[in-house]
C-alpha cells in the first residue's frame with residue numbers, strides 16, 4: 001500500500017525529541033516542512049501520520065470526522081476525569097454536549113463578562129509598581145478564579161487553590177506518562193472495559209482529593225434554576241429518565257476546571273511575553289486601550305467590539321503558541337486522505353503549532369504581527385485552529401476569547417510587564433505548550449501620556 005513520505009529508521013525516533021518536548025515539536029515541524037501536507041513514519045509497531053494542510057485538517061476534523069475517534073490522549077484523560085464530555089465518543093458525546101451547550105451560548109457567555117473583569121481588576125489592584133512576578137503563576141490564579149466563579153458560583157474561590165494544587169501534581173506526572181501512554185494504551189483500555197468504574201490507573205489519589213473538594217460545590221447548587229454548568233447537569237435526565245449520578249456531575253466539574261483554566265492561562269502568559277519582546281505592539285495596544293477606555297475605567301462587555309486590536313494580539317499569540325500544541329485522531333475505518341489510504345486504527349496527528357507556523361499560510365511565520373489579521377487576504381479557515389474544529393471543537397472557545405480580551409484590557413490599561421532578562425525562553429510542556437522556565441516580569445505603571453493615535457479607524461475585519 002502506498003504510504004505518505006517521511007523519515008525512516010533512526011530518523012523517525014526523532015519523534016521522542018531526545019527526551020525533550022521541544023525536540024518532539026521540532027521534529028514534527030521539520031518533518032512537515034520537508035515532506036509536505038501529509039507525511040508518515042513508523043515507530044515500533046505503529047505508523048503515525050502527520051498532516052500540515054488546512055484542507056486536510058478540515059477533512060479530518062469536519063468533513064470525515066465520523067470516520068475518526070479520539071486518540072490515546074483521551075484514554076489518559078479518562079483516568080483523571082472519568083466518563084465526561086471531553087472523553088466521550090458518539091453518540092454519548094453528542095448527548096452530553098447538548099446538555100452543556102446552553103452554558104456557552106452567546107448570551108450566557110456575555111453574562112460572565114462582569115466576573116472576568118472583576119477578577120482581573122482584583123489582580124490589577126494587587127500588583128505593585130516594580131514588583132517582580134512569575135507571570136504564569138499569576139495568570140493561572142486569575143483564570144482559575146474566573147472559570148470557577150463563572151461556571152460554578154462565587155463560593156468556588158475558596159476551593160480554587162486546592163484544585164490548582166492537585167492539577168499541578170497531575171501535570172507533573174503527565175510529563176512522563178503522556179509519551180509512554182500511547183504504547184501502554186491497549187492494556188489500559190482493556191482494564192477500563194472490564195472495570196468501567198474501577199480505580200484510576202494513574203491518578204487515584206488525585207481523583208479522591210478532587211472529589212472531596214468538588215462534592216460540596218455540587219451539593220450547594222441543588223435546586224438552583226440558573227444556567228451554570230453544575231445546575232444544567234443537575235437538571236438533566238439520562239436516557240433512562242433518571243437524574244445524572246453524582247459521579248457524572250463531579251466528572252464534568254473536574255473536566256471544566258481542568259480544560260478551562262490552564263489553557264487560557266498559557267495563552268495569556270505567552271501574550272505578556274510577546275508584548276514585552278515586541279514593544280511596538282505593546283504601544284499600539286496602549287493606544288487602543290487609551291482610545292476606548294480613556295484609561296480611567298475597566299472594560300465592559302459593550303467595549304469588546306471596540307477592543308479589536310486587543311483581540312488580535314491574543315489571537316496572534318495563540319497562533320505562535322497554541323496551548324493545545326497538537327492532538328490526534330484515530331481512524332475507525334480505512335480513510336482516503338490526499339490520495340492515500342489511512343488504515344483502520346492508525347493515528348493521525350494535527351498540530352496547530354506546526355500548521356500555524358507554515359509560511360504557505362503565514363508570511364514571516366515566526367514573527368508576532370497582530371496586524372496580519374487585518375490583511376485583505378486571509379489564510380484558509382483551518383490554517384488556524386487553536387480550538388480544534390468539528391463536533392468535538394472546544395466548547396469553551398467563546399468563553400476563552402472573551403476572557404482573553406477582558407483580562408488583557410483590564411490589566412494592560414493599568415500596567416506594562418517587562419521581562420527581567422533577555423535570555424531565550426524555550427518550549428517545555430506538561431500537557432500544554434508552556435514555557436520551559438518561569439517567566440519573571442517586572443511590573444511598570446503604564447505611561448498616562450496621551451498616545452499619538454496611529455490607527456484611530458475602527459477595524460473592519462471579521463475575527464475568526
Ligand code: HEM
Pocket residue numbers: 085086087097147255256259260261263264267322323324327328386387388389391392393394395396397399400
Ligand atoms: C485559550 C484557551 C483554550 C484553548 C486553546 C482550548 C483548546 C481546546 C481544544 C484544541 C479542544 C479540542 C481537542 C480535540 O479536538 O481533540 C478543546 C476541547 C475542550 N475545551 Fe477547550 N480550550 C481553551 C479554553 C477552554 C475553556 C475556557 C473551557 C471551559 C470553560 C474549555 C473546555 C473544553 C472542553 C469541555 C472541551 C471538550 C469538548 C468536547 O469534546 O466536546 N476550553 N479545547
